Amino acid sequence: MEAGKSWRAAEGTVLRSRLDTGAERYRANRAAQLAVLAELEAELDKARDxxxxxxxxxxxxxxxxxxxxxxxxxxxxxxxxxxxxxxxxxxxxxxxxxxxxxxxxxxxxxxxxxxxxxxxxxxxxxxxxxxxxxxxxxxxxxxxxxxxxxxxxxxxxxxxxxxxxxxxxxxxxxxxxxxxxxxxxxxxxxxxxxxxxxxxxxxxxxxxxxxxxxxxxxxxxxxxxxxxxxxxxxxxxxxxxxxxxxxxxxxxxxxxxxxxxxxxxxxxxxELNWRKRGPGPTLPADEPLHDPDELLGIAPADFRMPFDPREVLARVVDGSRFGEYKPEYGTSLVTGWASVHGFPVGVLANANGILFGEEAKKGAEFIQLANQVDTPLIFLQNTTGFMVGAAYEQGGIIKDGAKMINAVANSTVPHLTINMAASFGAGNYGMSGRAYDPRFMFAWANARLAVMGAAQLAGVLSIVGRAAAAESGRPFDQAADDARREAIERQIAAESHAFFISGKLYDDGVLDPRDTRTVLGLALSAAHSAPIEGRRGYGVFRM
Missing domain, CATH: 3.90.226.10 (2-enoyl-CoA Hydratase; Chain A, domain 1)
Structure with missing residues (x-):
């Protein structure tokens, strides 16, 4: 992959970590992650039993x-x-x-x-x-x-x-x-x-x-x-x-x-005389420069707290090398080139959770570029969806989101998707959720997946109920609304839990974040048993 070779030789492509492992937030994240991983191990023990x-x-x-x-x-x-x-x-x-x-x-x-x-x-x-x-x-x-x-x-x-x-x-x-x-x-x-x-x-x-x-x-x-x-x-x-x-x-x-x-x-x-049809690893498969154990403190205890996905990449990709694409544009979506266990990949990773029009157009263009050079894509999800509001609707967020979803749906290179924290709304679709047939899809143990967050969903229903009462001239029962909101929040929180989602087979498994690099390497190797061919028939275009 020529693009991969070019960035590998360039200066400044090694990710430098700014993670403070002594910070209170890091310690809280790590403690929460270890607690949910203990729960995961107990459930896996049941399966093994x-x-x-x-x-x-x-x-x-x-x-x-x-x-x-x-x-x-x-x-x-x-x-x-x-x-x-x-x-x-x-x-x-x-x-x-x-x-x-x-x-x-x-x-x-x-x-x-x-x-x-x-x-x-x-x-x-x-x-x-x-x-x-x-x-x-x-x-x-x-x-x-x-x-x-x-x-x-x-x-x-x-x-x-x-x-x-x-x-x-x-x-x-x-x-x-x-x-x-x-x-x-x-x-x-x-x-x-x-x-x-x-x-x-x-x-x-x-x-x-x-x-x-x-x-x-x-x-x-x-x-x-x-x-x-x-x-x-x-x-x-x-x-x-x-x-x-x-x-x-x-x-x-x-x-x-x-x-x-x-x-x-x-x-x-x-005796099958079996041969892979995809290329083998072509880049150095050296270990990341930063300790994968630190991923436990990067994964947020509260999915509403943003984190820099570059800190994840620094502990997952080969040599912590990452050639970022359009770093100054659409900054809440990080895109760029890397390799995992020697396999060249393109990466799309959510930064602050929200996809704006710029992010959608940047993502669509990057997906097309990866297809042009037959390079698999890794989607690291942490998204609350596409931005809403009058200014964004007038600015064409629906059209921009549709471009990204179109690019994802028509991409033919292998997609590997990991939900790191949150995967809500149409952001799940734009970041190659299960409906878009990624070759493999996994979730970190703390991740959540739903139409929207539990509190937001309950709040929307409450607003709708209040408006319906006003329109019909009925008094609004605040106590009943509070009870209903609490019940809905509990339901959505339970149904968006990583164990629940995986139990329904909406992904291929729940991961310890420290195993991310290994699992991606195994999945990429498996995907390369088939030909790796991107979508042809169109050139890269500006949107």
Whole structure:
């Protein structure tokens, strides 16, 4: 990337930190961040616990490995595993993490998406959140051109939830076959039940490995067959690994045990002759000059308090180098060029939270520039939205905001989005929120996402109620309004919480700010498995 080379050689591109780690505000931010990270770790422990100690011990007594143990043996030793949607189902009646583990790992040197059923959670049965988590993992595989390895042991659908599952669950089969048609390999390692609709997972994958005396792959089990046809049969005759390897031909490989299945799975991936289509890292991947631990004191305890995103970049990008674009124009949006783990990137980061017309035009132009040179974009969100008011409406804020949103929507380079503090209103759209299909989207543990802040939203409803009362000639009930405002504030505060948002799968996970650089590096590497191509067909224009 020529632009990257030019700024790297220039003087004055190393960010200098002005952070005062002894300041009261820094200490308060750090304490608040550590407190919410302790809460996050407790929730992640619930996900790692699966169905609880009783069911994990029972699974082990049966001679079976747990889902995460299977993943650990599958991926290359000492390689990272980027778990996705770890808080799926948070705040619902279902287990945190749902009944499946998904993420990106390296198998035989190849980055792959892993989807592993957790049989300790209601037998691995699929609930609405495990369905969403699975579909999101398949979307990640498709958009980033990553092979998929399914670690299968599931009793099928969670039947009491079938009304929320049946229609959309068919998309799993659709996506597996679509991946195959795109030349993206899919592998199924079947460790246990894969029944009814689940039987189509190995049936629709390119490669299927079944474990002897454990895999059970059939459309209908012995009781259903007995009821439907009167035929007497057993699990092995209907769907055992030996039958499928020697009679039906469904099994491509017969594994004698789970370790053998994992060995065969790794061999299959090693024989794919898989090549990335994006460029590899092209710039020095030296560590930032400033301590990433200090990000804990930069992330605000109160999202209404602004902070300089350059302090974040100084602790995330390679060598703390940043070639800023238009630094004197539209100053509440910071834009410029950097690299993360050697991958060139363009960065858009909110400074004081509000997007004015100048910021919108600057952002749109910068997005176009990045597309011209095929450079991925990182969006660091901390926005309360586009500016409102008579002067701004008359000045064309709607037109300017539309330009930025248009640029985001039509950009074809990978977008990686992190909500650092607040992501409200159309600012979320202009900064590549979930509706704009970023390749990956994460949030810091203290972040909030909503139409607007809780107090602002409650206040708007209060003003509307007061105006309605005046128009109809009714007396305004202040006490009822106060109670209503308090209830709405509580509701919006809860529903904008990072755990709630991630539990709904509106992002790919909640981060410790100190892990930002690592996660961005893993995500960029995954994205470069696919071609990196910007939007063509228009030149950069002034707006």
């Amino acid at each position: 699966g169905g609880g100690a009783r069911y994990r011990e029972r699974h082990h007594r049966r001679g079976r490995l747990l889902a995460r143990e299977r993943i650990e043996l599958l991926v290359d030793r000492d390689s990272p595993f980027l778990e996705l949607s770890a808080l799926a189902g948070w705040g619902s009646e279902f287990a945190v993490g749902a009944s499946v583990v998904t993420g990106i790992g390296v198998v035989a040197g190849v980055e792959v998406v892993v989807i592993a059923h957790d049989p300790t959670v209601r037998g691995g049965a699929m609930n609405p959140f495990s369905l969403r988590r699975t579909l999101r993992a398949l979307e990640v595989a498709r958009r980033n051109r990553l092979p998929v390895v399914n670690l299968v042991e599931s009793g099928g659908a969670d039947l009491p939830s079938q009304s929320e599952l049946f229609v959309q669950a068919g998309k799993i089969f659709h996506d597996l076959t679509e991946l195959s048609s795109m030349g993206i390999p899919t592998v199924a390692l079947v460790f246990g039940n894969s029944t009814a609709g689940g039987a189509y997972v190995p049936g629709m994958c390119d490669y299927a490995v079944l474990v002897d005396r454990q895999a059970k792959v059939f459309l209908g089990g012995p009781p259903l067959v007995k009821m439907a046809t009167g035929e007497e049969s057993d699990d092995e005759d209907l769907g055992g690994a030996a039958m499928h390897a020697r009679v039906s031909g469904l099994a491509d490989h017969f594994a004698v045990d789970e370790l053998d299945a994992i060995r065969i799975g790794r061999r299959i991936v090693s």
